[in-house]
Amino acid sequence: MSSLAALSLTACGGGGGGGTTPASDGGGTPTGGGNIGTCSYASRADWARGVIQEWYLFPNGLNTAANPASYTNLQDYIDALVRPSVTPAAGGTGGPLEKAGLTYITSIKEENALINSGSNAGIGIRLSYDTATNRVFVAEAFENAPGFVAGMDRGTQLISIGGQSVAALMSSGGAAAVSAALGPSEPGVTRTITFRTADGRELTRDITKQDYALDPVSDRYGIRILSDGAGGQVGYVNLRTFIVADAANQLRAGFAQFKAAGITRIILDFRYNGGGLVSNADLLTDLLLAANVGQVSSQTVLRPSKASENQTTRITARSEAVAATRVAVIGREGTASASELVANNLIPYLGGGLALVGENTFGKPVGQFAFDRTACDDRLRAIAFKTVNAAGNGEYYGGLASVVPATCAAGDDFTHQLGDPEETSIAVALDFLAGRSCTAISQSSAGISGQGVTARARPIQPAQPNVVQRENPGLF
Structure with a gap:
């Protein structure tokens, strides 16, 4: 059975996740079809459609004719369902419409770990790029994460990743190329990174991504x-x-x-x-x-x-x-x-x-309710209020x-x-x-x-942000 898990407001940068709280923050049990005994794509799509049709904030902004059989990825199908309501996030205009990527499927386990303990994996740095010169800087470093331990902090400039110059990456593929070069946010992933600290030192370090707790208020300056x-x-x-x-x-x-x-x-x-x-x-x-x-x-x-x-x-x-x-x-x-x-x-x-x-x-x-299908580790974050x-x-x-x-x-x-x-x-x-x-x-x-x-700094965001990246723009 799917359940209404939470009331939350959430992020930008291609998506938004949120936190879960007890059901008293929301209410009800959404309907939804599908064979709930399976986690096949067809069953998951049927469940997601049922939830969205019942709870989505803009019921007249749904593409109910979208055919799940035309897609192989559940997120692609969800995007098709809500597409009539989506207004481009970059435009800064629009009425009561969703911005792209804010109704999405995520992992119950990963999101709960983030909420309960800040648990996530990566280097532990936020990255921004200078739109005037295409340089990439560390905007913030988390104290208990590998990047800070290696010597990175606010103002650090990335020079190369895995032997590829950041300038060349930005020139050829922009921020997406830098994101791809850093690899997945998984423990054990190692990258050789050359960087210049704010005080002018140029260092090369092999940095291995690790699990660390996301501290919401820094002990240094929070x-x-x-x-x-x-x-x-x-x-x-x-x-x-x-x-x-x-x-x-x-x-x-x-x-x-x-x-x-x-x-x-x-x-x-x-x-x-x-x-x-x-x-x-x-x-x-x-x-x-x-x-x-x-x-x-x-x-x-x-x-x-x-x-x-x-x-x-x-x-x-x-x-x-x-x-x-x-x-x-x-x-x-x-x-x-x-x-x-x-x-x-x-x-x-x-x-x-x-x-x-x-x-x-x-x-x-606007914000999401969280709808859980625990057997499949599926949490549907749907714009509902x-x-x-x-x-x-x-x-x-x-x-x-x-x-x-x-x-x-x-x-x-x-x-x-x-x-x-x-x-x-x-x-x-x-x-x-x-x-x-x-x-x-x-x-x-x-x-x-x-x-x-910078003349104008912009966060670097992966094309497919994970749970923590949805809530923390630019985090790697």
């Missing part, structure tokens, strides 16, 4: 107290992902520090955060809005036939919460879903005290820049570590919080980097 340059203090939170359950405990601990210091101005650095668990997004909203306990945080809205499943989430009292007066959300193209949900939740309460810093975000005000804030607003398909009261353009500055007040985006965020002026985000200004290495 929680910091910064000066605004005018004698005031600002709380800085760099949340890498909402998908790992332990993010909740780390956020509580961080906000306890802010509360003890009397801090009410906050930077939320979501620049690489592709989304994850709605429960963590709700918690973060609570931690910021201590003055609004009991008021509406967000509303979850399903298709008309499932209106009985609609929910209203209210702001809950948290002992660590602060009454934020000004908040700067640092976002970029890879910022999506649960990250955007938090920002949208804040708009009715902070008004002009809220700004988006960096560039425009992905634009995903949209979210709106206390004012009933949630139409940010074109990204947060279209709805947040204030915006400040800033680049992604690889010459400074995350959490550094001199890093371009953080410096601009501090300016906003201190009441200083900034340049609004626009098509022409969104990627300007100021001090940074």
Whole structure:
């Protein structure tokens, strides 16, 4: 039997996964045909069609004539089913339609491992490429992973992979060629990589991919107290992902520090955060809005036939919460879903005290339910709901820049570590919080980097991202 496993908001970059929570976050048991005793393609396709026809948020946007026999891959068939609803992710336009790749099939086992412990395999680095020069940089390195141990960190430039120069790979096949050269994200896969560190050292290392735990809040820079340059203090939170359950405990601990210091101005650095668990997004909203306990945080809205499943989430009292007066959300193209949900939740309460810093975000005000077919390790993530804030607003398909009261353009500055007040985006965020002026985000200004290495950086994403890569754009 298939079951409705979870309520979640999720990522961009060709897909979105999410977290699972108990069935009380959602409800119901979807119908679906097929011989549930088998895991044949035909049976799986029949099950997926039944779930999508019952729960998909845009029932009039389905291609019900799609024939599963015309496909051999289940994801290809799912894409065909929802194709009438899909609007290109790069366009930044559209109405209540899904973006490509956000309804998908994944592994129950792999996703649960990621949620419960952050378990995944790889080098443990996020990669971005400079669109002006096609250079590839490490945007972030996870401390307990092979890349960081080998000497890679933010600002590291990749020179060659397996004897192939990165410049040649980018010239011949672009970011996809770099992704392919790095190989699958499986333990034991080894690549010889030459790289130049931020301080100018050129190193060659044989790096073997290993299992490691994805830490949602870095011990180095995840929680910091910064000066605004005018004698005031600002709380800085760099949340890498909402998908790992332990993010909740780390956020509580961080906000306890802010509360003890009397801090009410906050930077939320979501620049690489592709989304994850709605429960963590709700918690973060609570931690910021201590003055609004009991008021509406967000509303979850399903298709008309499932209106009985609609929910209203209210702001809950948290002992660590602060009454934020000004908040700067640092976002970029890879910022999506649960990250955007938090920002949208804040708009009715902070008004002009809220700004988006960096560039425009992905634009995903919709989320997935997880439907499990355990016998086949199949989890179908289907777009099944949209979210709106206390004012009933949630139409940010074109990204947060279209709805947040204030915006400040800033680049992604690889010459400074995350959490550094001199890093371009953080410096601009501090300016906003201190009441200083900034340049609004626009098509022409969104990627300007100021001090940074890049004119416009973009995450490298595999053509077929795994579970962790869906939630963490650019992770290898």
